[in-house]
Amino acid sequence: xxxxxxxxxELFAGIGTQFQALKNIAKRKNWQxxxxxxxxxxxxxxxxxxxxxxxxxxxxxxxxxxxxxxxxSFDSKKPALRPENSKKLINSQYATLxxxxxxxxxxxxxxxxxxxxxxxxxxxxxxxSFPCQxxxxxxxxxxxxxxxxxxxxxxxxxxxxxxEMTWSYLPSEMPKFLLMENVFAIKNAKHNMLxxxxxxxxxxxNYSSYEYVLDSKFFNxxxxxxxxxxxxxxxxxxxxxxFEFTDIVANxxxxxxxxxxxxxxxxxxxRIQKDFSSYSYPDFKQxxxxxxxxxxDYTNFNSENAIFSDQGIGPTLTASGALSRxxxxxxxxxxxxxxxxxxxxxxxxxKAQFDKxxxxxxxxxxKLTFIMGNxxxxxxxxxxxxxxxx
Numbered sequence: 153x154x155x156x157x158x159x160x161x162e163l164f165a166g167i168g169t170q171f172q173a174l175k176n177i178a179k180r181k182n183w184q185x186x187x188x189x190x191x192x193x194x195x196x197x198x199x200x201x202x203x204x205x206x207x208x209x210x211x212x213x214x215x216x217x218x219x220x221x222x223x224x225s226f227d228s229k230k231p232a233l234r235p236e237n238s239k240k241l242i243n244s245q246y247a248t249l250x251x252x253x254x255x256x257x258x259x260x261x262x263x264x265x266x267x268x269x270x271x272x273x274x275x276x277x278x279x280x281s282f283p284c285q286x287x288x289x290x291x292x293x294x295x296x297x298x299x300x301x302x303x304x305x306x307x308x309x310x311x312x313x314x315x316e317m318t319w320s321y322l323p324s325e326m327p328k329f330l331l332m333e334n335v336f337a338i339k340n341a342k343h344n345m346l347x348x349x350x351x352x353x354x355x356x357x358n359y360s361s362y363e364y365v366l367d368s369k370f371f372n373x374x375x376x377x378x379x380x381x382x383x384x385x386x387x388x389x390x391x392x393x394x395f396e397f398t399d400i401v402a403n404x405x406x407x408x409x410x411x412x413x414x415x416x417x418x419x420x421x422x423r424i425q426k427d428f429s430s431y432s433y434p435d436f437k438q439x440x441x442x443x444x445x446x447x448x449d450y451t452n453f454n455s456e457n458a459i460f461s462d463q464g465i466g467p468t469l470t471a472s473g474a475l476s477r478x479x480x481x482x483x484x485x486x487x488x489x490x491x492x493x494x495x496x497x498x499x500x501x502x503k504a505q506f507d508k509x510x511x512x513x514x515x516x517x518x519k520l521t522f523i524m525g526n527x528x529x530x531x532x533x534x535x536x537x538x539x540x541x542x
Contacts, residue, residue: 155184156542161271161327163263163280163310165190167200167523169499170279170331173533181538188272189258194228195240195250196519197526198259202249203509204501205257211512216247222254223262228526231262246514263309268316276542278327281528282307282334311353318357323388329540330359330384333528338380339365351382359384362397364536368529369441369465370404374412375498376442377468377529381536398539407441412480413462415497418488424517428479428487433459436481441465445481459487466490469498471525492520500530 158178162170174185187205192198218224218235226232241247253259260266271278283306317326338347354361361384369376385395417423431447438444443464446457455474460466462480469490470476478490490498496506509520 155182157186158183158276158542159186159188159272159274160277160279161188161275162190162192163278163313164282164306165192165201165259165279166194166197166281166526166528168205169528169530170277170281170533171205172501172505173530174277174537176530177534177537183542187257188275189260190253191260191263191266192253193223193225193231193261193263195224195226195232195246196515197228197523198253199246199249199514200509200520200523201259202253202257203512203514204505206252207508208512211245211248213243213245214248214251215243216241216250221265223265224250245512249514263306263313266309266313268313268318269320271313271317273321273325275327277329277331277537277540279331279333280307280310281332282310307350311350314357323358323386326358326386326388328386328389328542330354330382331536332380332382332384334380336365336378336380354384358387360387360390361385364400366400366404366532366535368532369408370401370406371529371531371535372408372410373498373500373529373531374408374410374415374465375467375469375529376440376465377532379528379532381532383536383539393541395541400535400539404535408465410465411463412460412466413482415494416462416480416482416488416490417493418482418486420491420493423488423491426487426489436461438464442467447479466498469495469521469525471522476521476525490521492517492524495521495524499524499527 158174160171160174162168168190171185171187178185190201192201223231224235232238235241241250260270351361361382364381364383365378366381367376367378383397389395428447431450433445433447436443436445441464443461445459446454447459450457453474458474459479459481462482466478466480467475469478480488480490482488492510493503493506497503509515
């Protein structure tokens with residue numbers, strides 16, 4: 153039986169957890185996964201995508217030329233000013249990987265400059281995990297209004313691109329499935345009206361949608377990460393394959409048997425260890441699978457004081473703030489800060505996949521952990537993709 157090629161295109165791709173999830177389940181579904189492009193402007197994430205999804209035996213040194221059609225960001229938040237003067241884009245492996253993303257893997261960089269006709273026809277899975285910073289409680293909740301110029305407002309660039317595609321492509325050439333992922337705060341009163349507007353726009357573009365609220369702790373992940381997923385199917389495809397949405401939640405109600413201790417590597421000789429031995433903490437308390445205590449007299453910030461027993465699961469890893477520096481307590485009562493390798497495994501990558509990225513020593517420990525804080529838990533994506541039919 154011939155394998156069916158399943159084409160994926162990722163907007164706001166990050167390191168490409170969506171593509172990785174598709175690859176993980178492809179053999180069981182008799183699929184041949186194929187990335188037909190992505191959109192990502194954050195250069196560290198682009199480099200990570202190129203390393204984890206490709207097998208490099210050698211990476212030559214070269215320059216990366218930025219022109220008026222390319223906007224990149226060195227911090228994921230704002231465009232780089234005068235990037236042509238950046239040393240990292242001159243005679244470096246970093247620059248070579250950025251060039252490969254453009255020339256070999258169809259990275260279109262800046263979503264605001266992408267035309268609908270730049271997106272390939274006949275995509276099977278089209279993902280758009282747009283920035284959450286202006287929705288989340290961790291951020292300033294500036295919102296996602298169309299003319300707000302916030303990062304979360306980039307959702308309306310997705311709207312524009314899909315609409316432009318409907319003008320130029322036949323219904324049968326439109327993406328078959330769309331998948332949005334974002335923080336639970338998108339359903340809060342402050343943002344929900346615009347979220348409903350978005351769902352209405354999808355319906356106007358001939359998509360039927362189904363919302364999932366999924367916590368990764370129910371998907372055999374040692375992390376509790378609650379996110380909203382909006383799965384949409386083009387009605388022409390829905391009719392062709394008689395597709396019906398699946399209630400994923402009903403089949404995932406048990407807290408993960410995989411615990412923090414299963415992903416931590418306390419023997420890693422390269423681990424940078426901070427001494428917490430002078431701080432005491434009260435007995436641990438368990439809530440919803442998380443076994444937590446706090447350091448006494450460590451800092452005035454409660455979240456920075458938090459420590460988590462490795463016998464339980466852990467909280468949401470974030471890109472910044474206290475939860476980007478998770479403190480894990482082992483059976484010998486020693487406290488370790490989760491490192492980049494463990495953060496990769498926390499999101500569902502394997503150690504081998506981490507090694508593909510880390511062996512080149514192009515991205516620092518801190519940058520790799522930051523990228524993971526913005527990623528999507530892979531086993532959750534796998535569960536969603538398993539329900540798709542082509």
